[in-house]
Amino acid sequence: MHLATDYTGPLELDYAPRADGRPDPGEVVWTWVPFDEGDGRGKDRPVLVVGRDGDALLGLMLTSKDHDRDAADEARHGRHWVDVGSGAWDRQGRPSEARIDRVLRIDPSDVRREGAALGRAQFDQVAVEVRRLRG
Numbered sequence: 001m002h003l004a005t006d007y008t009g010p011l012e013l014d015y016a017p018r019a020d021g022r023p024d025p026g027e028v029v030w031t032w033v034p035f036d037e038g039d040g041r042g043k044d045r046p047v048l049v050v051g052r053d054g055d056a057l058l059g060l061m062l063t064s065k066d067h068d069r070d071a072a073d074e075a076r077h078g079r080h081w082v083d084v085g086s087g088a089w090d091r092q093g094r095p096s097e098a099r100i101d102r103v104l105r106i107d108p109s110d111v112r113r114e115g116a117a118l119g120r121a122q123f124d125q126v127a128v129e130v131r132r133l134r135g
Helices: 071-076 122-133
Strands: 005-007 027-034 042-053 056-063 081-085 096-106 115-118
Touching: 027 056, 042 096, 042 122, 081 122, 096 122
Parallel strands: none
Antiparallel strands: 005 096, 027 042, 027 115, 042 056, 056 096, 081 096
């Protein structure tokens, strides 16, 4: 198993989900994501695939925690979230948010399952916010 790593290179956002059993940009997949602290701990979580870096996937982690109420505090710590709605990636149907300030580089062999494709409108909104944040 390879650990997802933080990616700071150029980011070409792409939306190309295919129901082919392989992870594609625009899909939510599940993989192990290390915590920010870099101490070896992490969590299995959904990730929105937003592009590729060679053979690797680039993604944004999702959470079902609502950060609307603590957005100012999160921003002070450099964390920025965008609502993406709910989908089949969450068995309880909870709304999710994508963390747009931290792009993850993921080996496709570490993806355990596809959760669902994100709708095009939601993906485009995430893309707008990522571009705004990254300049």
